[in-house]
Amino acid sequence: MTYNFDAVIDRTETHSMKWDxxxxxxxxxxxxxxxxxxxxxxxxxxQPVIDALTQRATHGIYGYTHRTEAYHQAVTGWMKRRHDWDISQEWVLFTPGIVPAINFLIQSLCRPGDGIIVQPPVYYPFFTAIKNNGCHLVLNPLVYDKNQYLMNFNDLKRKAEDPRNTLLLLCSPHNPVGRVWNREELTELGKICTENNVTIVSDEIHSDLVFEGFKHTPLASISNDFSNNCISCTAPSKTFNLAGLQTSNLIISNPEIRRKVTRTIEQHHLGLSNCFGTVGLIAAYTHGxxxxxxxxxxxxxxxxxxxxxxxxxxxxxxxxxxxxxxxxxxxxxxxxxxxxxxxxxxxxxxxxxxxxxxxxxxxxxxxxxxxxxxxxxxxxxxxxxxxxxxxxx
Ligand SMILES: Cc1ncc(COP(=O)(O)O)c(C=O)c1O
Known part of the structure; x- marks a missing residue:
């Protein structure tokens, strides 16, 4: 099927945050x-997503939703096919969006007063999540050099060595500067953080949107040490334009971290999926x-x-x-x-x-x-x- 991306579609009557x-x-x-x-x-x-959602909508009963084997297979299959990343079903934790997830992660893994490292210019809800949870913003600005953005590893090392700084929020690929961090850069960052016990939250929501000549590497896929020290944030929302379905997944191989995060999600009772989000994710990851x-x-x-x-x-x-x-x-x-x-x-x-x-x-x-x-x-x-x-x- 050929899609027509030139079509101008009126969104003003759809409660669209962007257009209303x-x-x-x-x-x-x-x-x-x-x-x-x-x-x-x-x-x-x-179209397969639209068809699946239409079928679900016409069913007419919108009760509580269970994530079945099909959901988990869709997620693990996508990571394997698109990112050559083998993950276990039990590593996958549902969250109703990545921004809520980042807040849950800070609540689960940090104490108020901890320092959290970010690399500005960066997606601004990182700043609010840190401040709203009583933590300190620690800046490791990107270096802007000849029309190109790079990480400042010397500065990162200094900040990671400070025991007050316990977490790093990585944006990979990076919003807003559009970098797709390469394997060498991610390895350098991963080493610095892992050697200094700084846990990495790798927000990979844009990971499927990468142009020819570049390749996204899930940070956690680089080594077992990194996987053990990393929470990967993934979703079909940016990839397939499903942000309104509020369906995302954390991938956490470390059982201790998973246990802590699960507890926070349960405290808020936010681990239940949305009936449309579940169907949308399965259709997108399977047929998209x-x-x-x-x-x-x-x-x-x-x-x-x-x-x-x-x-x-x-x-x-x-x-x-x-x-x-x-x-x-x-x-x-x-x-x-x-x-x-x-x-x-x-x-x-x-x-x-x-x-x-x-x-x-x-x-x-x-x-x-x-x-x-x-x-x-x-x-x-x-x-x-x-x-x-x-x-x-
Ligand atoms: C880096 C990044 N993380 C998270 C989000 C939003 O995630 P969600 O809508 O799942 O909360 C965005 C949206 O622009 C983003 O760019």
Whole structure:
């Protein structure tokens, strides 16, 4: 089956956080913005997922849901096929989303006052999860060098050696800078953390969205030592556009860590699945690959559109070319380095709802994050609006 990712589908009547005018008003104080912000896609899910959900919906009874063998086989089969990673069914813990999971993990593995290391600019709910659970934010900023982001291992080592710092939140692939960390980088990070008893939470929610020439490596798959010291956060939500089904899985081989996290999930009574999420995950992981291959092709072309447009018509804005994810990180320093002034131009003049770089940490000042998982026509409309706002064309 060939999918049409060019189709523009009206989402305004679907309670969409990205598109609903009242949501935009809440978030940006304006209703009439073109939204390319929060990380979901303006594409329909794979047809087998739509069919499975339709069948489940027409059944008409939406009672409590049990995760059967089919669910576990779908997860373990996906990890093996797509990431060459052998995992046991018992390592898989359901959570109703990765952000809740990160909070459960901090509650399970840290004490208030512990230091938690993050690598900004990074997905901002990491900051809130750390603060809301009474822990200290410990920054190990990425190094921005010649249009490329790298990890600062010397700084990481110093921070990992401090016994007050007990956990690291890794974003792999990295939102917002789009790096797909390679095996060598992950091995270096894994060694530093494991040697210093810093547990790694590896948020791999974007791991299926990787462009040709790059390869995602699950950190826990590198060695038994890493697996023993790592919690992997996975989900079909970004991959197949199922974020509203709130279905994700932690993969934890260490039985002691698993026991602690299970206890926290049970304390909140949040281990029960959603009846649609269960069916959606099984269909996506079992039958979604042809759709995903076409999606990756389409996203790659959108990156080319973005790159070409900026080079030709708005060269003051530099694209940090993503190796993975459907989020592009734009360096706008040479056009406007003040983050609030930049926000004003994007929202008031271009009428675009983007994620402002500064929400990802101080290192994001002067940057914008644009979600390019939309039909090409919408992306072009956004780029033209940006050009007009900055050049008055
Ligand atoms: C790195 C990362 N983790 C987690 C999430 C959200 O996960 P969930 O919707 O499952 O809570 C996102 C969404 O953008 C993300 O980029």
């Amino acid at each position: 005018p009242t949501s935009l008003k809440e978030q940006f104080n304006a209703e009439d913005l073109l939204p390319l912000w929060v990380a979901d896609m303006d594409f329909k899910a794979p 690959e042809p759709w995903l291959e076409q999606l990756l092709d389409y996203l790659k072309k959108n990156v080319e559109t973005l790159e070409h447009f900026l080079k030709e018509r708005l060269p003051e804005i530099k694209l940090i070319k993503p190796e993975g994810t459907y989020l592009a990180w734009l360096d706008c320093h040479s056009i406007e380095s003040d983050p609030i002034a930049l926000e004003r131009v994007m929202q008031k003049k271009a009428q675009l709802a983007l994620d402002e770089g500064y929400i990802f940490g101080e290192e994001g000042h002067g940057f914008e994050r644009i979600n390019f998982a939309c039909p090409k026509s919408i992306l072009e409309k956004a780029l033209k609006a940006m050009e007009k706002a900055f050049h008055g064309k």
